[in-house]
Amino acid sequence: MFQRKSVVAGGPGSGKVTHCDNLMQERRGVTHINMTDLLQQYSVGNEMQDFAQLSSKTVTEVLMLEMKMAPGAKTYLVSGYPRSMRDVVEYSNKVWAWGPRWPPWRES
DSSP states (O other): OOOEEEEEOOOTTSSHHHHHHHHHHHSTTEEEEEHHHHHHHHHHHTTOSOGGGSOHHHHHHHHHHHHHTOTTOSEEEEESOOSSHHHHHHHHHHHHHHSOOOOOOOOO
16 A cells, blocks of 8 residues: 655744644544654653754654554654754655656667
């Protein structure tokens, strides 16, 4: 099954979470992943003071695990991610590692 992954960007207080929650209510198969909440829970569970200290690798693994926990989702709306370009690179590397494979291009 093809799953869409959309990142919802905006400044603090811009309504990202509200918009995602509204879309989740309106459309079947939409799952909202609020990375800020997830990373806060992760840091509390691991007795960390601040989740800003988490590496891009850890943050991306938390996101991937959350996606695996909702296999029936048709679309993921991810808010609070990426935090930096390192997150983008880490995510790209992970998705390429286990994501779709394209056949090599051959000119005829």
